[in-house]
Amino acid sequence: MKDIIGKAVIDYHSGNYIEDIISSTNISDEDVLPLPYLFRDFKEMPRLEQKALQLAKGKVLDVGCGTGSHSLYLQQKNFNVKAIDISNGAIEVAQKRGVLNTEVLNILDETERFDTILLLMNGTGIFQELSQVVKYLRHLKRLLRPNGQILIDSSDIKYMYEDEDGGYWIDTNANYYGELDYFISYKGEKELPMKWLYLDFNTLHFACETVGLDCELVMEGEHFDYLARLTSK
Numbered sequence: 643m644k645d646i647i648g649k650a651v652i653d654y655h656s657g658n659y660i661e662d663i664i665s666s667t668n669i670s671d672e673d674v675l676p677l678p679y680l681f682r683d684f685k686e687m688p689r690l691e692q693k694a695l696q697l698a699k700g701k702v703l704d705v706g707c708g709t710g711s712h713s714l715y716l717q718q719k720n721f722n723v724k725a726i727d728i729s730n731g732a733i734e735v736a737q738k739r740g741v742l743n744t745e746v747l748n749i750l751d752e753t754e755r756f757d758t759i760l761l762l763m764n765g766t767g768i769f770q771e772l773s774q775v776v777k778y779l780r781h782l783k784r785l786l787r788p789n790g791q792i793l794i795d796s797s798d799i800k801y802m803y804e805d806e807d808g809g810y811w812i813d814t815n816a817n818y819y820g821e822l823d824y825f826i827s828y829k830g831e832k833e834l835p836m837k838w839l840y841l842d843f844n845t846l847h848f849a850c851e852t853v854g855l856d857c858e859l860v861m862e863g864e865h866f867d868y869l870a871r872l873t874s875k
C-alpha cells in the first residue's frame with residue numbers, strides 16, 4: 643500500500659488542499675471523493691452513521707477510523723474510544739485532530755475486547771471479498787465483551803448492474819456482485835488496486851448465522867444502504 647489516502651488527508655489537514663481523491667472501480671467510471679468528506683462532523687454525516695454513533699455504548703473500537711471523525715464525536719461524549727487504521731497517514735491525522743487512543747493496526751491483529759465495534763463508510767469493505775467475510779466476522783466476534791455489539795454499514799450495489807430495460811447484467815458465473823476492484827489516485831499518483839466488498843443485508847445475515855451472530859437491520863438509508871447490528875447469540 644502506498645498510503646495515498648494518508649498523503650491526501652495529511653495535505654488537507656495541513657492546509658494544502660488543492661485537489662480531491664479520484665476513485666473508480668471495475669464496474670464504474672471515475673468519481674471524486676471530496677477530501678472534506680473524510681473530515682465530516684456529526685451534522686454532516688449520513689443518518690446511518692449518526693444512528694450508529696447514537697447506539698454506541700461502553701468501550702468502543704473504531705475500525706478503519708480514517709481521520710477519526712466518528713471517534714472524535716464519541717470522545718467528546720466521554721466514551722472510551724480506540725481508533726485503528728492500516729493507514730499511517732490517517733492515524734497521524736486522527737492523532738493531530740485529537741483522538742487520544744490510536745494505533746496503526748490491521749483489525750485482524752487487534753486483541754483487546756470492546757462493548758461496541760464500529761465499522762462505518764461501507765464497513766464491509768475491509769473484508770475485501772465474500773470468501774473472507776466469515777474469517778473477519780469470527781475475529782470481530784472474539785473481540786466483543788459480553789453483551790457487546792458490532793455496528794456496520796454497507797449497501798446492496800445490485801443497482802449498479804441495472805441496464806436501461808430494468809434488467810441486470812450480472813454474470814452469474816462470476817464472483818459475488820458486491821466484490822469490486824477499487825482504484826484510487828491523488829495528485830496523479832495511483833494506489834495499488836484494492837479489493838473492496840459491498841455486502842447486501844441478506845448475505846451479511848447469512849454469514850452471521852454461520853458464525854453464531856445475530857444480525858439485526860437497524861436502519862435503511864436512502865440508496866440501498868443499511869446499518870446492521872451484530873450481537874453474539
Ligand SMILES: C[S@@+](CC[C@H](N)C(=O)[O-])C[C@H]1O[C@@H](n2cnc3c(N)ncnc32)[C@H](O)[C@@H]1O
Binds near residue numbers: 647727
Ligand atoms: C472508507 S475508509 C473509512 C474511514 C472512516 N471510517 C470514515 O468513515 O471516514 C476505510 C478505512 O479503512 C481502513 N482499513 C482498510 N482495511 C483495514 C483493516 N484491515 N484494518 C484496519 N483498517 C483498515 C483504510 O485505511 C481506510 O482508512
